[in-house]
Amino acid sequence: MFDAIVIGSGMSGGIAAKELCERGLKTLVIERGRKLEHGASYTDWMQPWDLPNNGMVPEETLDKDYMVQRLNYNMNTATQQYWVKDSENPYTTPEDKPFVWLRGYHLGGRSIMWGRQSYRLSDIDFEANAKDGHGVDWPIRYADIAPWYSHVEKFIGVAGDRDGLPQLPDGEYLPAFALNDGELMFKAAVEKNFPGRKVISGRTANLSKAAPQQEELGRNTCQNRSFCDRGCSYGAYHSSLSSSLPAAERTGNLTIVTDAIVDSIVYDPKTGRATGVRVIDAHSKAGATYEAKVIFSCASSIGTTQILLNSTSEAFPSGLANRSDMVGRNLIDHLFGLGVFGMMPNAPDTYYHGRRPTGLYIPRFRNVTEPADFLRGYGYQGAALRLGARSLQQGGGGLGAEMKVRNRKLGPWIIQVGGFGEMLPNPNNRVTLDRTKTDGWGIPVVHIDCAHGENERKMAKQIIKDGEAMIKAAGGMVMGAIPDPLPPGQGIHEMGTARMGKDPKTSVLNKYNQAHDVPNLFITDGAAMASSGCQNPSLTYMALSARAAHHATEFLKTGQL
């Protein structure tokens, strides 16, 4: 019998485990994937000339095993080990509604491959549902979570500037990665021509300068290699392997089991509590049950949904903690993959040194300082860079000695800005179980039915218009735009399927991420999100995880669980 079980070892599971262990709870982390070792399992040592197949995953392997994961922006032979084989991990969607579910099953989960952009939500986000009536009102406001954002930022290390923007509250930052000269020119033009818009350094969970609390865990300052998605032997970005699990481990309170796939959560109708977690061994397929006083589900939004819906009993015939019928509904991802790029002939003829792990960020301005014909808003991530040899080689770039000489020259400055837009909560965007199909472990596969709506389509148009206008304002020539967002899921920000709310009839979790229907069950992954904002969400998952761990421990101490 453990004090706590944490299902999942990724972004939120790692922090939940750390916080529970540090509060003295004997904690079991259950990970469905294989064990990875910090450092030893990584591929960041590979020189470009070491990459198998020049980094390209064999075409027939992609066709056979990675039909979905191949759509991911960083699938290559150095990162292939971190993405699931779709052939072994099926799910279904309606034919005309693709949903791209990108996942990694291993210790550390997607905290190994995450994009590291770390932004706080603001009260504009926490109040959005109440104001426009989409979704249910968040049961918390910024003031409730602000100290927990600080707590997490100080631990994980976030590089950024304090920019003083109400829609993007400042946090506890390490020095920012400065903008390059192309970006500074763009910033000056945008801020002059569009009052209210700001171009800032992307806030990222990379140690621009490791602080003592990070060095204690063996983490080091970022070397500007940009191999983050291979795993970083320097521990220079926050992941469960480099940071949260080692912190949990040093308390002596942590136990980890890997290769243990959670089938369901066990519920005791007599006590009205969850008593444990049923798992299936990934290899032997033997079953086992682990028991604990408190259970945290941090299996990712869709993973948690699958577990809850598969945890049926007389008391919960439609899935555990699902009396509201909201488990699986309101699936959200960010509008992603659309943007504009252009050339900047007026930018200064300078260069930069190093491959910094972030770029520029343009915080939301629509429905903040400028009106819109849609609800909510979007931010942009982007960068200015000097086009290099790789791009110059594309197409009919010539050949022979003359081509070599040309490729030695620095290319022009180009700028690209890509929109990240807020999707409205919509109960019809839904994850259910397909009871007619089971996976290799006998668990019903999920069916994901999710599509962008009218608001998202209007927003996509404005993302392109605004992007083009900003590049032009900087004297840039727009070279192209990608006007249509990628299918949902591809932003890898899925969330919302067990939302927080004030009313047990319309939400799954209360203001402590505690299930309304099952008091000792806490859900702190993306599923908890009542709305998404347009900011990258991992920092919020971590802050909610730490906050929930604090309250769960208090409730346990006072006998409320």
Place this chain on the structure above:
Amino acid sequence: MHSTFDLHRRTFLNRALVLLGTPVATGFSFEALAKAVAAPTRYLSPGLFALLESVSDTVVPQTDTAGALAANVPKTVDALIQNWASSSRRYELTQALVKIDRKSQEQYSRSFTSLSADERLKLLVELDKAAHMPAPIPPGGRKPTITEPAKYADPGFAKLKELILQSYYLSEPGLTQELTYEHAPGEWKPSIPVTPQTRPTGGTLF
């Protein structure tokens, strides 16, 4: 057979050697292992491989820096054809080589490998230009867009050339002599002056 596993093993062997500094006596023959992975079976027939060497050497010749041959590009491309390419891609790439030789026979009545360096360059420049023209849109086909650009008139040639360039500019000579590359740059410097010696940084996505 030269499998993907061999490529992986080679990189792991390299890594092991780097970590150890010098080979340690461990009861197995490091040398034999190194020899085994350094001399993999080729996919292309000797004739086609010689043609690939000749084409690679023309696309990236030796100048004041290493060319494709010194950077082992033909071996890398051969391994890509064997380990990366799908069966249809493999056919497309080998046909691209065959077509180059056919063109040489048409124009010079000799094989490509027996042409002078100037003749080879002239022939490949022509093929390169023609290959990279947009392919005609088939009746009822969609207009090209930025997300679905026009196909090249000769996608096989275009891909073959792309793989040659990619293999060169990811090779150690390509990255350290022709471009610049540091595995761990250390500091981020957001602005440095451009001098006549400045070379683009390689090994990046763009």
